[in-house]
Amino acid sequence: MFPQFDAAGQELIGRAYDVASAALEGMTRENGRPFLDHPENVALIATDEIGLPAECAAAVFLHEAIRMGSCHPERSEGSMRSEGSMRSEGSVLSSFPVDVVKMVEGLNKISTIKPKDTRLEAENYKKLIVQYSADPRVTVLKIADRLEVMRNLDIFPKSSRDNKVLETLMLYIPLAHQLGLYNIKREMEDIYFRYTDPVEYRAITNKLKATERDRERLMMEFIQPLKQELSNEGIKYKLKIRTKAAYSIWTKMRKQKVPFEGVFDVFAIRFIIDCEPDPKVEKDLCWKVFSYVTKEYEQDTNRLRDWITNPKPNGYESLHITVKNRRGAYIEVQIRTKRMDEEAENGQAAHWSYKGVRHEEQMDKWLTSVRYALEHPGGAGPEDLPEPPSKEIFVFTPTGELRILSAGATVLDFAFNIHTGLGVRCTGAKVNGKAVSIRERLSTGDVVEIMSGKNQKPSPDWLNFVVTSKARSRIKRELDEEEYKKASAGRELLERRLKNWKLEFPDDMITEFLKKRKFSSQNSFYAAISDSVVDVNEVKVFIQEHDKAAALAQDAAREAEAARIGSRSEVWDTPQQASDDILVLNAKDLKGLDYKMAKCCHPVFGDDVFGFVTRTEGIKIHRISCPNASRLISAYPYRIQKVRWADTPSGGTFQGTLKVITGIEPSVIGRITEVVGSFKASLRSFNVAENNRNGTYEITMRVSVPSNMELDKVISQIKILKHVIKVSRV
16 A cells, blocks of 8 residues: 555554554444545555655554544543543554654644634634644644545535534645645645635636636747747756646635736746856846846736845745736746745745745744655654744633643633633632642643632732733732722721820821831731731830830920030030020021021921031921931930920921832822822922832922921822822921
8 A cells, every 4th residue: 555665664554554444443434435544545645645754654544543443422522531441542552663652642632622713713723733743744644634534525414514624724724835735735725615615616617727728828939939048048947837726816816806817827937047056146147037038028017026136024035027928918927046946935935934824933943844854754853853832832611712821821820811700719620620729730732620719819829820921910900909908997997996095196107117017018007907917906005105205205305404504505605595495496596596407307387396406507406206306315415405386487388208109100190299289389309219029109209388287288188099008208
């Protein structure tokens, strides 16, 4: 049956044939013929028409033996194979070479693909076929298998025919095109055309038959006057002459909306010039042939395509022209050199690349290697060829819907891919019928059924094992929303307790507490209260201790007053003041002394403040909550000056610095500035720093206000803005 192979090759095929013959005994095709006819015909297409080696023919027989021998009609399509059948399969394959086994495994996997909607997901299914082809020849064998099915399409029932025809158009014809199997591609296209539109098919094929002699005459007439001219110039060339296939003519008629006679390139001639691979020599010869052709025949200048002067981005080089002979017939002519032709057929500018077939760089490289393996049968073996693309995995739902995920994706990634709501509630899955956790990593071909629970909620730990961006972004969003809900509940609880205790918990004190407990934001602090991670009584103790320290500081200031008055004349060489002297702010040059607002805490009219007598800059006014207050009061009690604000501000303004933490949302910046402008306040400076690690904006702004009351209004309104996490005075 396969006389072209040596004794070893024939022996290998013979053993595989015997396995198939035994496994398929008694099975018939739809026309009543033995089912063994199918693998025989596929093996002949693979070896005789494509030129594949004996190992490929053996793989075809073994694949059908395992597929049909272990999947009986009475068994459901989705049922799992028995352990015994898998052991039997392993024992059958164990006596065959490794590369044959690899091809059989790939063909077996492809046979399980049941496209749910081929028309919508053709590109994905093509990728899946390629990925299942660990040995690149598997894809070619599957194309040979499909060609055999198309040649015998009439034996199948109508519903089955319809599915096979659509799959062939969407999956196998593009793959054959990409692999350079042009004869097989054209044959499958014509069979598809004949089946789907028999009337148009007959019309075009009959016209081709009727005009066959005319084309032969046109060819002879076209080349005759050019032969002598080219010979005299010493130009060596060969001609490739082809007639377009019926399907290709039909698609062009529809695309260009012209009749059969309006398709210019039904008949085409290609000049392939034999010359040294020197760019200048090649271009000169191509244009020389062009000049002889256009000198002899009338050129349609609108259809000139010069890809020699300006090659296509993929490297394709050729001159395409359409000419009209003396009879008025149009002929397409392509002019290129041998090097250009080889690159167009086999290199980066392969025919399938420049015809607009969708492709990806990684897959293109792999498919090119398959073509090389086919065209160089004595060259690289399967182990030397690259593996198919592996950055993606292809997983199925229980209903057969195909989903593509990143390599390393887990059950949880798959759940979010199906629907974000399902991902949020995912508790696990059944993978190929086996229960697994949400962490289980998936592989190509897995059938996954997600299990969910209404009480399930995302946890921060989920971010440690999901790999898809969709899953990660949704989990983060859910966690943020959950924290916000908890923070609202925690804030409400704390405010209620503070009201009962009659205690204040101002922003600067909150900031100090967050720093002490290492909370990154107020939301996380309030959420911790809601989760009982932080006891509200701990906050109470912190406030009381803080207030006690402040009271002690004030007592120390009062105790230091007498000492300050007694020593003041020595320090300042000014008359002594009475013990009840108080500096009234907004009254300039009080008793020869001036004052300034401390830059470390920026007091504002109405704040609880004290004065500190400096040696060179007069009195500095500090807020009682200033970070430096405790140190100044303890170390220099004799320099502390009692101060109070005048009953009303003198019309001046004060500058306060605010620090605002927000989520990364550009619109929040505009809303903050709008809030400032809506009060008796104005911006003096505004700086935004983006913290990518925490996903926040850190805004520092200096605001000019007439009093602390106005500043409090600004702060309270900024706090309630959406995306604002924290506001504090600096």
